[in-house]
Amino acid sequence: MVRTDGRFAVTYLLANCASLEDAQRRAKDIALEQTVELPAALVEDTWCGANVVGKVEGVKPKSDGLFLANISYDDDTAGDELTQLINVIFGNTSIYPGVQVTDVELSSRLHSLYPGPKFGIDGLRELCGAPNNAPLVMTALKPMGTSAADLAHMAYRLAVGGCDIIKDDHGLANQKYAPYEERVKLCSAAVARANAETGKKCIYAPCVNAPAHLVHSRAMFAKQQGAGALLVLPGICGFDAMRALAADSSLNLPILCHPAMLGLGLGGSSTPGCVHGFSHEVLFGILPRLCGADACIFPNYGGRFGFTKDECQAICDACWSTSRLAPTTKPCLPSPGGGMTLERIGEMREVFGNDLLLLIGGSLLGHDRDDVANGARYFMKCAGRGDDDQREEKGKEKATAPAPDDGDGNPRPAKAARPTRFTPLEGNHGKLFTCTDLTPTAGGELPTESRWMCGKEPVPTSAYKQDAKQTWSKINRTELIGMRGESTHFHVRYFEIAPGGHSTFEHHVHEHVVIPLSGKGEAQVLGRMWDMKVGDVCYVAPREIHQFRNPAENTESFGFLCIVNSNRDRPVTVDPNTKTVCG
Numbered sequence: 001m002v003r004t005d006g007r008f009a010v011t012y013l014l015a016n017c018a019s020l021e022d023a024q025r026r027a028k029d030i031a032l033e034q035t036v037e038l039p040a041a042l043v044e045d046t047w048c049g050a051n052v053v054g055k056v057e058g059v060k061p062k063s064d065g066l067f068l069a070n071i072s073y074d075d076d077t078a079g080d081e082l083t084q085l086i087n088v089i090f091g092n093t094s095i096y097p098g099v100q101v102t103d104v105e106l107s108s109r110l111h112s113l114y115p116g117p118k119f120g121i122d123g124l125r126e127l128c129g130a131p132n133n134a135p136l137v138m139t140a141l142k143p144m145g146t147s148a149a150d151l152a153h154m155a156y157r158l159a160v161g162g163c164d165i166i167k168d169d170h171g172l173a174n175q176k177y178a179p180y181e182e183r184v185k186l187c188s189a190a191v192a193r194a195n196a197e198t199g200k201k202c203i204y205a206p207c208v209n210a211p212a213h214l215v216h217s218r219a220m221f222a223k224q225q226g227a228g229a230l231l232v233l234p235g236i237c238g239f240d241a242m243r244a245l246a247a248d249s250s251l252n253l254p255i256l257c258h259p260a261m262l263g264l265g266l267g268g269s270s271t272p273g274c275v276h277g278f279s280h281e282v283l284f285g286i287l288p289r290l291c292g293a294d295a296c297i298f299p300n301y302g303g304r305f306g307f308t309k310d311e312c313q314a315i316c317d318a319c320w321s322t323s324r325l326a327p328t329t330k331p332c333l334p335s336p337g338g339g340m341t342l343e344r345i346g347e348m349r350e351v352f353g354n355d356l357l358l359l360i361g362g363s364l365l366g367h368d369r370d371d372v373a374n375g376a377r378y379f380m381k382c383a384g385r386g387d388d389d390q391r392e393e394k395g396k397e398k399a400t401a402p403a404p405d406d407g408d409g410n411p412r413p414a415k416a417a418r419p420t421r422f423t424p425l426e427g428n429h430g431k432l433f434t435c436t437d438l439t440p441t442a443g444g445e446l447p448t449e450s451r452w453m454c455g456k457e458p459v460p461t462s463a464y465k466q467d468a469k470q471t472w473s474k475i476n477r478t479e480l481i482g483m484r485g486e487s488t489h490f491h492v493r494y495f496e497i498a499p500g501g502h503s504t505f506e507h508h509v510h511e512h513v514v515i516p517l518s519g520k521g522e523a524q525v526l527g528r529m530w531d532m533k534v535g536d537v538c539y540v541a542p543r544e545i546h547q548f549r550n551p552a553e554n555t556e557s558f559g560f561l562c563i564v565n566s567n568r569d570r571p572v573t574v575d576p577n578t579k580t581v582c583g
Helices: 020-033 045-049 083-088 091-095 108-114 121-127 148-161 181-200 212-225 239-247 282-288 309-320 340-354 372-382 390-402
Strands: 007-014 055-063 065-074 099-105 136-141 165-168 203-205 230-232 255-257 293-297 333-337 357-358 432-434 450-454 473-481 490-504 512-518 520-525 528-533 538-540 547-551 558-565
Touching: 007 020, 007 055, 007 121, 020 055, 020 065, 020 091, 055 520, 083 091, 083 239, 083 255, 091 547, 099 282, 121 136, 121 181, 121 255, 121 333, 136 148, 136 372, 165 181, 181 212, 181 333, 212 239, 230 239, 239 282, 282 293, 293 309, 293 558, 309 333, 333 340, 340 372, 340 390, 450 520, 490 547, 512 520, 512 528
Parallel strands: 136 165, 136 357, 165 203, 230 255, 255 293, 293 333, 333 357
Antiparallel strands: 007 065, 007 099, 055 065, 432 450, 473 490, 490 558, 512 538, 512 558, 520 528, 520 547
């Protein structure tokens, strides 16, 4: 409903009232408390009493000891600012026991100031390329303590698996594990890469939980990096901060409202001893929607937080309602979460319908610990989105197949669950570089494929040096450890030289160690020449002129690891004929 008399109204649930007269007295006290905060006798027959003090428009019984009081306030008491509007709605009265806000009815003027979601349900579906006959699906990047690179790899695989929205967990801020700018840059790029490969429209939503003076700048950084939405915590940063982000045309990003800290303002049930705060539908539906939230996350019944089915249904109704707010206010997507599992998706769809943004985290991440993309695919399948995934079917076949025995007819013991493995190439975290093949290449050619993998990513091979003078020949390099965010004080590289090739004849202050892994070659260190084979180890001391070669008469490539200091000087090239420094 929209009022046209220049006033807005609040419905309060009053508990522990001895009678209707007692409830009416309490309603008058609230009307004074929320405006002039003076005894009635001091404002009687005054302009403030007639124009500023709230008006009790009705009080009616609800059940034993409970009454509903409807009080209206002049629009001017809110001062055209959301912060003051919320203050007039509940302010000091929120401290009183036995009072709960159960509904808010705004004027047409206030609705023009707070138009609500910019995208809403239809806009989010369009952005994500999601159909109208099934829920959207969202998951979270977690846990806190994971590196930015690992989170980005997780985001990439979840996007490949088909998730519509991948948000930061609300606990990800600007911690040293995954600093905000690094995380947002890597995750935005990872999701964009997945979209380019799959043709899908997955959205990444970073968490902009930040000190007040940084909220907007972090949101703008997310926009610049290609993030597709923002996760906002109004219980911490404030409802008006969320409203400002939603209204900013330079951002123009969907807003996902997270409930962290909103529990402080949440009312209990209608049991007389539990009446306080805002009702579930106002706090998780009406207020976020007025402040521009395109989706409202809330703890679903049967999860970790004890909400009832009726309370959750009321939240959904407030998100969808076309009558409780202005007809022009777009409905937003309710997002039930808080410990939901993949197995409960069917139940949620049956209870709430399809205009949902399903949020599942731990259950999805644990579905396939080797590859979260499979969990995402199964999530989509449970939500009625997409075809059956072949890997899921293979998993089912494997699960129903007879258990292998140990050769004597005894079943082998089941393997322990494997921990989640995220092994992206970038970032400071544990990594396993697996060697795909070290067979030396024949003739004068070097391998065209990478010899190393980190998880599912090939480790790229590059030119030996970016050197226009071409002081080297037929050699390439693969950076393994030290150049992609590792905190080591050394670097590990793999070099491979084709027959007839060589490294630069040079010296430098730093020392290094060379360990052959394939083929045979030569090392010249000062005036000494050593033949090298697999298993040998060569040490080059500071300032010793040296070069590594693969003689032309060899028929196979020569590959070796080279370990050097991470903080090192630039090599000095020496003419191999004159032994003088090259200019």
